[in-house]
Amino acid sequence: MTIRTWFGDNRFLIVFALLASLMGTSVGVAKLTTALYAIELKADAFQFGVLVAGQMFGTLFMSLPTGFLVDHFGPWRLFVAGSTLAGATYALVPLVAHPAFLLGCTVAISFFMPLRFVSLNTVFFEQIRKMGSGKAAWYRATHMSGQFLIGPSLAVTLIALLGYAGTWWVLAFSFAVTIAVSPIVLRNTGRLRSAVPERLPLRTFPGQLLQLLRDRELRWICAVDIFIESLMVFEVMFVVAIAIQVFGMHASGASAFVTAAGLSFIAALFWSDGIIVRIGIRNSYLLGFSVAMIGLLLQGSAATSAGFWPGILLLGVSLGLLQTVTLMRVVHIGARFGQGKVSGVILMTPPLGAILGGTVGAVAGQYASLQAAFYAFAPFCLALFVWQWYDKLAPTAEPEPIATAD
Incomplete structure (x- = not known):
């Protein structure tokens, strides 16, 4: 080629x-x-x-x-x-x-x-x-x-x-x-609008929204996305404070933790699709939650800055894997309900995740320590793992691309 x-x-x-x-x-x-x-x-x-x-x-x-x-x-x-x-x-x-x-x-x-x-x-x-x-x-x-x-x-x-x-x-x-x-x-937006009525159907908005919220897989994806966003917000907002206050690092060294978390997350977004195709949707979720749990425990228990690094990298990779799975599924859910509607629902997860991540960090910092917040996130991770483990209706493999007559 x-x-x-x-x-x-x-x-x-x-x-x-x-x-x-x-x-x-x-x-x-x-x-x-x-x-x-x-x-x-x-x-x-x-x-x-x-x-x-x-x-x-x-x-x-x-x-x-x-x-x-x-x-x-x-x-x-x-x-x-x-x-x-x-x-x-x-x-x-x-x-x-x-x-x-x-x-x-x-x-x-x-x-x-x-x-x-x-x-x-x-x-x-x-x-x-x-x-x-x-x-x-x-x-x-x-x-x-x-x-x-x-x-x-x-x-x-x-x-x-x-x-x-x-x-x-x-x-x-x-x-x-x-x-x-x-x-x-x-350039092809005209095709996306061709099947849409000329008049905006305001009366049908509540019914269409309710139909979206009734979709169990969309609710699941939103829950996973909120978990991902909450941890990403915590890594960006609070890890620098942990590095400076707990490990006595300078600001420049502490910011390296945030950079590493972002790089590992981005790398997983680019390369984890091959893993998902090989092991399937369900197993990818389970693998992502398992690695995320290990990353959380390693960061929560780290006594030195060197011991903090493995948890940072593992958590970044696991969240990138989970994000890739959810995005792959969003493609197929959008085919059922309309990509615009589904994209609108998914875009609500970042602010909700930011609220959760900031709240967990603030409460943990007030009553225990910022580093203890990693343990506080662990039950959320475990709950999602158990949910997926016992969900018999969850998709196990990614469907083939949808053929078109372009």
């Missing part, structure tokens, strides 16, 4: 990976810039905490409606609308140097971002459903690569070169770039 042939066969995935990486990078830049700018504005602890929560606030309210709107109006219109509104709001941030204004802009943007991500998710899963779901985790992997590996360092560089105002304007411009690039990925 020549390079030209390979590129032709994988053109959609390559362009989509570049777009997802660009969007992830903008998220990474925005998150770190928001935190540093809040400190620059002398935000107090309460304002800082509300600011962190505000980044997820709109997602909880907009994810489900956006999923239904995408299936009705098509991804292109909503992607452009969300990108335009979010980019314009980022451009407004430096106009008023006050924590309250920053919070207002952050909350507003959280309402616009689902228009982008649900739209892109819908197109990606629709294409993967046709090509085979083995590469379903590519979107998550490329997006996280931009968010955790590129975005933070780029934010620091931009702030040093351009200051906060210049960084916000560059961030706003990046949204215009995604609008310009997106037609390459969204």
